[in-house]
Amino acid sequence: MRRSATWTILSAELLGLRHRLLRRKPARLVGLAVFLAAAVVFIGGGAFTVGATAGQFLPSARDSMLAGGFTTLSVLMLVIGFPTVIATFFVGRDLLQLVLAPVRPIEIFVARLLLAMSANLLISLILLMATLGVGVGSHAPAVYFVLAVILIFLQVLLATAVQVILMSVVLRWVPARRARDVAAAVAGVAGAGFYLAWNLSLRQSLSPRSRPDLSNLTSFVERIEWVPSAWPGHALSAVIAGNAGAAGTWLAFSVALAAIVLAAAEILYERTLLTGLGVFGGPQAVWRRSAAKPAAVDVTGSRGVGSPARAIALKDWLGYRRDIRRLSRLLPAFIFPLGYAVSFIRPGRSISGFWTDVFLVGFISMFMSSALATPSIPSERRGFQLLRMAPLTMWHLIRAKVILTLPPVLALTLVFGVVVAILSGSGIAQLAGLAVLVFWLGLGFVSIGVSAGGIDPRFDAADDRRAVGLLGTLAGLGGSFGFGLLSLGAFALFVFGLGAVEGTTTHLGPVPTTPAIGALMWAGGLILATGAVALVGMLLWFANTRLGSYEGTIAAT
Amino acid sequence: MASPAETGQIAIEAGNLVKRFGVINAVDGVSFQIRRGEIVGFLGANGAGKTTTLRMLCGLITPTSGTARIDGIDIFADPLRAKARLGYLDEEPFVHPHLTGREFLNYIADLYRMPRGTERQQRMEKLLGLFELADRNGELIGAYSHGMRQKIGLASLLIREPSVLLLDEPTNGLDPRSARLVKDLLEELASRGTTVLLSTHILEVAQALCRRVAIIDRGHIVATGTMEELRAQAGSEQASLEDLFLKLTAGPESKELIERLLAPKQ
Numbered sequence: 001m002r003r004s005a006t007w008t009i010l011s012a013e014l015l016g017l018r019h020r021l022l023r024r025k026p027a028r029l030v031g032l033a034v035f036l037a038a039a040v041v042f043i044g045g046g047a048f049t050v051g052a053t054a055g056q057f058l059p060s061a062r063d064s065m066l067a068g069g070f071t072t073l074s075v076l077m078l079v080i081g082f083p084t085v086i087a088t089f090f091v092g093r094d095l096l097q098l099v100l101a102p103v104r105p106i107e108i109f110v111a112r113l114l115l116a117m118s119a120n121l122l123i124s125l126i127l128l129m130a131t132l133g134v135g136v137g138s139h140a141p142a143v144y145f146v147l148a149v150i151l152i153f154l155q156v157l158l159a160t161a162v163q164v165i166l167m168s169v170v171l172r173w174v175p176a177r178r179a180r181d182v183a184a185a186v187a188g189v190a191g192a193g194f195y196l197a198w199n200l201s202l203r204q205s206l207s208p209r210s211r212p213d214l215s216n217l218t219s220f221v222e223r224i225e226w227v228p229s230a231w232p233g234h235a236l237s238a239v240i241a242g243n244a245g246a247a248g249t250w251l252a253f254s255v256a257l258a259a260i261v262l263a264a265a266e267i268l269y270e271r272t273l274l275t276g277l278g279v280f281g282g283p284q285a286v287w288r289r290s291a292a293k294p295a296a297v298d299v300t301g302s303r304g305v306g307s308p309a310r311a312i313a314l315k316d317w318l319g320y321r322r323d324i325r326r327l328s329r330l331l332p333a334f335i336f337p338l339g340y341a342v343s344f345i346r347p348g349r350s351i352s353g354f355w356t357d358v359f360l361v362g363f364i365s366m367f368m369s370s371a372l373a374t375p376s377i378p379s380e381r382r383g384f385q386l387l388r389m390a391p392l393t394m395w396h397l398i399r400a401k402v403i404l405t406l407p408p409v410l411a412l413t414l415v416f417g418v419v420v421a422i423l424s425g426s427g428i429a430q431l432a433g434l435a436v437l438v439f440w441l442g443l444g445f446v447s448i449g450v451s452a453g454g455i456d457p458r459f460d461a462a463d464d465r466r467a468v469g470l471l472g473t474l475a476g477l478g479g480s481f482g483f484g485l486l487s488l489g490a491f492a493l494f495v496f497g498l499g500a501v502e503g504t505t506t507h508l509g510p511v512p513t514t515p516a517i518g519a520l521m522w523a524g525g526l527i528l529a530t531g532a533v534a535l536v537g538m539l540l541w542f543a544n545t546r547l548g549s550y551e552g553t554i555a556a557t
Numbered sequence: 558m559a560s561p562a563e564t565g566q567i568a569i570e571a572g573n574l575v576k577r578f579g580v581i582n583a584v585d586g587v588s589f590q591i592r593r594g595e596i597v598g599f600l601g602a603n604g605a606g607k608t609t610t611l612r613m614l615c616g617l618i619t620p621t622s623g624t625a626r627i628d629g630i631d632i633f634a635d636p637l638r639a640k641a642r643l644g645y646l647d648e649e650p651f652v653h654p655h656l657t658g659r660e661f662l663n664y665i666a667d668l669y670r671m672p673r674g675t676e677r678q679q680r681m682e683k684l685l686g687l688f689e690l691a692d693r694n695g696e697l698i699g700a701y702s703h704g705m706r707q708k709i710g711l712a713s714l715l716i717r718e719p720s721v722l723l724l725d726e727p728t729n730g731l732d733p734r735s736a737r738l739v740k741d742l743l744e745e746l747a748s749r750g751t752t753v754l755l756s757t758h759i760l761e762v763a764q765a766l767c768r769r770v771a772i773i774d775r776g777h778i779v780a781t782g783t784m785e786e787l788r789a790q791a792g793s794e795q796a797s798l799e800d801l802f803l804k805l806t807a808g809p810e811s812k813e814l815i816e817r818l819l820a821p822k823q
Contacts, residue, residue, distance in 0.1 A: 391636075
């Protein structure tokens, strides 16, 4: 009997995954298993508990919660899924091999769809646990649980197919020479835009922020009742309510929509597969530079000896300018702070106090650093080997990456900080304090981000977001969290200590604010700041050591 | 009398190099010395350990044991000094796809701290002209063909005039004219004192260019010497390099395998 090509493609991928897992050291495999088990217990268990509690005690909000949950899942998948969809459906030499083989495009489509869904399915597990929790809390019939699994799978399928349609539409109707740029921009902006719109609407529905009101959430979800992403939620809540007619109707709507979207995605994909391979398969054929424009690098008139740090920085800058895919991945990092800043500028919104500004600045600095600095070393790809062969140390590389990443992080965080400080009515002294904090946090978070990339780089990763391994990710998250806490703690002690010394702070809870207490606070602040510096230094040292002895991808290629 | 190593005539020295990947011994006790100005062919079947040996010699991967010296400098004890004298071209050259050829050469020159200015620019133009890449201004390396990448990779070595070249399949993907250019260039460089260790599958290239060859098989050096020495070793005075190579890296007879493959189905 002839085996289907879809199954052959999937088994090859599964076999590859098995080999990749078995190639890891046993200790790393155990670590990964423990991490996954902890994630399932804490995140999955948490989601289940929230769902069960809500199902038990908030029966009137079940429909809103389920509809909102399904919409949130769709938005999340759209935010993070585009690069995976592009990479799975339109990039890769294995895809070329499939096109050349006597394999029907629909078989390629189905295999690729299932592969592209794998990441989204992991995210959907959170919704699954919450939905199962709602079912348990509401004492739902058995059919609810079966339907929940089917509908969540269908939702993931639907979101992935929508992304394929969007990419195919770009490829089909945008001229080939622009298609790559437009697709990358759509992928970058659409995800961030969806998230921002969803987040801001939700925030608005929960205002005033200090007193979340469930009726606001309910009214918000009522507004999105007819959004297709909410239909499976309605179907499930109708099952709980025992309303078979409504459940059947919403279910029929959901299944019909999925069928239509899937069929459209398949038809469009079949027609754009070859164009997509050409457009996404490699870098732009010709860099469109006007003849009159001088070369980006010209050393005829310059003097002195070449600087490796400058060379790396210039190369990265040119790479960012010309690699629209890489640039598009940065768009969310720029859109989020701007979006949040805009949301604060809107009339009727006010920020209460200086400390809110401090925490916002801390969050933005950490977010920007993580987006820009973490992939900076792994993004060298095979070019890392040039650096290893050159007469320079890994400190040179780390320093160059920090120097290159710092200015955009500082500039954006500073602008954001100044805007929120002015809006919240902070004085000059507070503004100056905030500016110092921006520089401190920027330097620390960027160094931690660069270190995280250096500790566990994946130079063979096609996507910057997968360019750092588990160890690097954990080091980055843990390091940032620790540095943030120590820094903000130190900052608080300095500010309150100064107030105590000058006599402007009269009380700090039960602690009397004498000049001596102020001096003690300053000493404590210094200790915390020293701890923060030591943490950053330790991560930089670890990254330098690991990079110096790195040979993972080098040996493999 | 002082040995070549003592007089500083040895440019490349592998001392009992071993590299283990898990349970696999990719390279198992490789030792050889190459004198200044020599071109030595490094031959071996696929997976024999050629690339791993070259990558250890240039400091890209650390040996499990053994030493590697470039111009007498231990590459793992004093990497910066050794690397400054060394040029390594991988079979798939390391290039940055989003730079133009000129930008890439400037990048490499800066990494090696070469003086900026007119002299560098002129050398770059000469190299781009030599490899017929000068008219590709504005085109990114990502759009280059395999042969063109090979050429820009070679140019990136030559712009900084290293005294030792480790080349892994340098004529791979080159058209006959460019391949000839590379061969002539290597001979000229060697005559001026540059040392070349050349790993290749093309035995004609090795026979034409190299005064000595080293043959590696399953991680061991199985033969090293001039053609005459290898013939004497194999006991066959008229043998070509291909015959010697096949004899020294003995595997199943290809003729027999082909016959078995194409035999009519039972």
